[in-house]
Amino acid sequence: MYMQRILIVEDDEAIANLLYMDLSDEGFLCSCASDGKIAADMLENESFDLILLDIMLPEIDGYELLEYIKPMDIPVIFLTAKSSVKDRIQGLKMGADDYITKPFQSGEVTARIEAVLRRYGRKSNELSFADVTLHLESRKVYQGGKEMELTVKEFDLLAELIQNKNVAQYRSRLYEKVWKEPFAGDTRTLDTHIQRLRKKLGWEDYIKTVFRIGYRLEG
Amino acid sequence: MYMQRILIVEDDEAIANLLYMDLSDEGFLCSCASDGKIAADMLENESFDLILLDIMLPEIDGYELLEYIKPMDIPVIFLTAKSSVKDRIQGLKMGADDYITKPFQSGEVTARIEAVLRRYGRKSNELSFADVTLHLESRKVYQGGKEMELTVKEFDLLAELIQNKNVAQYRSRLYEKVWKEPFAGDTRTLDTHIQRLRKKLGWEDYIKTVFRIGYRLEG
DNA sequence: TGGTATATGACACAACTTTGACACAAGTAT
DNA sequence: ATACTTGTGTCAAAGTTGTGTCATATACCA
Numbered sequence: 450m451y452m453q454r455i456l457i458v459e460d461d462e463a464i465a466n467l468l469y470m471d472l473s474d475e476g477f478l479c480s481c482a483s484d485g486k487i488a489a490d491m492l493e494n495e496s497f498d499l500i501l502l503d504i505m506l507p508e509i510d511g512y513e514l515l516e517y518i519k520p521m522d523i524p525v526i527f528l529t530a531k532s533s534v535k536d537r538i539q540g541l542k543m544g545a546d547d548y549i550t551k552p553f554q555s556g557e558v559t560a561r562i563e564a565v566l567r568r569y570g571r572k573s574n575e576l577s578f579a580d581v582t583l584h585l586e587s588r589k590v591y592q593g594g595k596e597m598e599l600t601v602k603e604f605d606l607l608a609e610l611i612q613n614k615n616v617a618q619y620r621s622r623l624y625e626k627v628w629k630e631p632f633a634g635d636t637r638t639l640d641t642h643i644q645r646l647r648k649k650l651g652w653e654d655y656i657k658t659v660f661r662i663g664y665r666l667e668g
Numbered sequence: 669m670y671m672q673r674i675l676i677v678e679d680d681e682a683i684a685n686l687l688y689m690d691l692s693d694e695g696f697l698c699s700c701a702s703d704g705k706i707a708a709d710m711l712e713n714e715s716f717d718l719i720l721l722d723i724m725l726p727e728i729d730g731y732e733l734l735e736y737i738k739p740m741d742i743p744v745i746f747l748t749a750k751s752s753v754k755d756r757i758q759g760l761k762m763g764a765d766d767y768i769t770k771p772f773q774s775g776e777v778t779a780r781i782e783a784v785l786r787r788y789g790r791k792s793n794e795l796s797f798a799d800v801t802l803h804l805e806s807r808k809v810y811q812g813g814k815e816m817e818l819t820v821k822e823f824d825l826l827a828e829l830i831q832n833k834n835v836a837q838y839r840s841r842l843y844e845k846v847w848k849e850p851f852a853g854d855t856r857t858l859d860t861h862i863q864r865l866r867k868k869l870g871w872e873d874y875i876k877t878v879f880r881i882g883y884r885l886e887g
Numbered sequence: 888t889g890g891t892a893t894a895t896g897a898c899a900c901a902a903c904t905t906t907g908a909c910a911c912a913a914g915t916a917t
Numbered sequence: 918a919t920a921c922t923t924g925t926g927t928c929a930a931a932g933t934t935g936t937g938t939c940a941t942a943t944a945c946c947a
Contacts, residue, residue, distance in 0.1 A: 547741075560788050564741040600922055616787070617807040622766075638924055640906060658906070659807055660932065661820045667806075819933060857935055859895060867897095877895065879943060 452478040453566060454496065458488040458514065459503040459528065464551065468501060468558065475559050485509025489517055499562060502545070503528045515545065524565045578611045579655060579668055592650060602627065603649070606642055610656065610666040620663040671697045672785060673715065677707040677733065678722040678747065683770065687720060687777065694778050704728025708736055717790055718781060721764075722747045734764065743784045775848045797830045798874060798887055811869060821846065822868070825861055829875065829885040839882040 455477045459465040462483070469479045480495070482488035486508045488500075500518060502525050504511035511527065518525060527548035546565045549558055576583040580593045588604055590597040599607065605627045610618075621632040624639050632639075643664055647653050657665045674696045678684040684700045691698050699714070701707035705727045707719075719737060721744050723730035730746065737744055746767035765784045768777055785791035786805050795802040799812045807823060809816040818826065824846045829837075840851040843858050851858075862883055866872050876884045 557790060560790070561741075568741075602923070613787075616805045636925055637906085637927095641908090641924075644907065644909095661905070662807060665806060821934070855936060856895085856938095860898090860935075863896065863898090880894070 452476060453498045454478045454480070455562070456488065456491060456497045456500045457481045458485065458500060458506065458511070460484055460506055461503070464503075464528075471558065472562070477562070485511070485514040488514055492518065492521065492523075497523055499523065499566060500525045501528060501549075501558075501562075502526065505530075524569050526561060526565060576608055576611045578614055578666065579652070581607075581611075581650060583608055583611065597649070599649070602642055603646055607646055607650075610646075610664070614666045614668065617659040617665040618663045623663055671695060672717040672791070673697045673699070674781070675707065675710060675714075675716040675719045676700045677704065677719060677725065677730070679703055679725055680722070683722075683747075690777060691781070696781070704730070704733040707733055711737065711740065711742075716742055718742065718785060719744045720747060720768075720777075720781075721745065724749075743788050743790075745780060745784060773848065775845070795827055795830045797833055797885065798871070800826075800830075800869060802827055802830065816868065818868070821861055822865055826865055826869075829865075829883070833885045833887065836878040836884040837882045842882055 453476075455472055457465055457468050457472075457479055459468065459481065460483050465481045465483070469481055472479050480491060480497075482491055484507045488502075489509065500523055502511050502514065502518075504527060506514070509517075515525060524546045527545045529548055529550055546568070547561050549561055574585045576585065581597075582591045583604070584590075585608065590599050590604065590607075606623070609623060609626050620639055621634065624632040628638075643656060643658075647656050655666055655668055657667050659665050672695075674691055676684055676687050676691075676698055678687065678700065679702050681702070684702070688698045688700055699710060699716075701710055703726045707721075708728065719742055721730050721733060721737075723746060725733070728736075734744060743765045746764045747770060748767055749770055765787070766780050768780055782791060783805075786793045793804045795804065800816075801810045802823070803809070804827065809818050809823065809826075825842070828842060828845050839858055840853065843851040847857075862875060862877075866875050874885055874887055876886050878884050
């Protein structure tokens with residue numbers, strides 16, 4: 450699976466490390482630059498899908514670097530201190546795509562990144578979990594390199610599960626997302642499809658039932 | 669603590685007020701807009717963490733407004749009449765994150781809002797107390813690193829206790845929060861569940877009974 | 888200080904709900 | 918026609934939850 454590359458431009462080593470680890474966890478390929486000059490060098494030699502840019506930097510500051518990045522058509526998310534309203538506004542005016550205020554929760558950063566990438570149409574069109582990969586455009590499914598035959602409903606259900614891995618999803622929500630109609634709740638439809646997925650993929654252990662709630666893809 | 673800001677877009681004043689009061693009670697910072705035009709103006713000038721959006725609106729209707737909101741990456745929950753199945757489906761298709769049918773119970777709205785915010789990574793999804801951690805979205809529970817099996821009611825009750833640690837909570841309040849129905853008061857239901865939690869977690873010392881009042885999680 | 892009324896703890900049990908397994912029929916596509 | 922997909926019903930198994938009973942604890946009052 451193709452990994453999104455992210456450049457973290459941040460001189461505070463603690464924050465840079467935190468970001469690096471969180472984002473690596475989430476499946477991004479990260480590089481760090483501790484000042485604007487190093488960042489500019491890296492941008493010359495490698496390509497990135499997104500840049501996280503601290504404003505306060507030694508040597509070349511964030512604004513200057515933003516000017517340099519602009520013609521490259523790479524989305525930029527600013528990192529600013531919570532207090533500096535002026536920075537946030539100026540950042541957006543200068544063409545940043547979003548900003549995140551420090552300190553931040555890890556989930557927040559991922560969410561923003563994915564949102565920005567999606568807006569730029571650079572979000573991967575593949576979903577993976579364990580040994581399975583879904584190609585969303587071709588709607589092909591591979592398990593351990595071998596192609597699998599999934600029906601439409603199975604495919605959609607699996608995609609929904611993977612997109613929300615490790616989240617206990619209510620049956621109603623799951624049903625409505627996949628079937629696009631209100632959940633009546635007195636039939637075995639959803640359950641049956643879950644069983645079929647489990648069986649076909651051998652995922653009895655990955656797809657957990659959360660009693661009285663729904664299902665969770667776990668791993 | 670940082671308060672989440674919610675924009676309520678609803679032309680029925682009674683419903684808007686109801687929502688406003690309920691959500692303010694629950695610790696959200698609310699603003700109301702009575703039609704789509706006003707809402708759009710407010711969105712230009714303020715930032716929100718979530719939008720509650722009625723579909724039937726004068727001037728600009730909900731669907732149109734949703735298009736406008738979409739690029740802003742703010743989660744949207746639709747408010748629809750119970751009967752209009754078509755609306756609900758179209759809402760989901762257009763990218764709403766959830767919907768709530770009118771008339772609704774107050775608890776329902778809060779629950780959905782928290783779920784959506786959590787999904788967007790804009791709300792903490794963990795609760796901890798002593799040696800126990802609850803993951804709200806996966807609904808997993810760990811005690812000292814080991815996963816515990818809690819039932820739905822046990823989980824909800826524990827979450828409610830932790831969220832109000834060191835507060836003596838009336839049994840009626842506790843019951844109504846977790847069971848989402850009025851408290852009759854002449855059964856052993858709540859007590860039994862408290863005992864089960866105590867036993868399962870070995871929390872005989874943490875969960876104190878406040879005689880004639882209710883319970884308090886203490887530490 | 889002891890008695891009384893009330894509230895809670897402990898626990899077992901039955902009713903109830905939910906889910907898994909599976910077969911079948913109706914609907915669709917090939 | 919044929920093969921495949923999909924939804925639904927039935928039944929069994931598994932798990933959850935409410936309630937009653939009785940013992941014990943607490944507050945209050947004489």
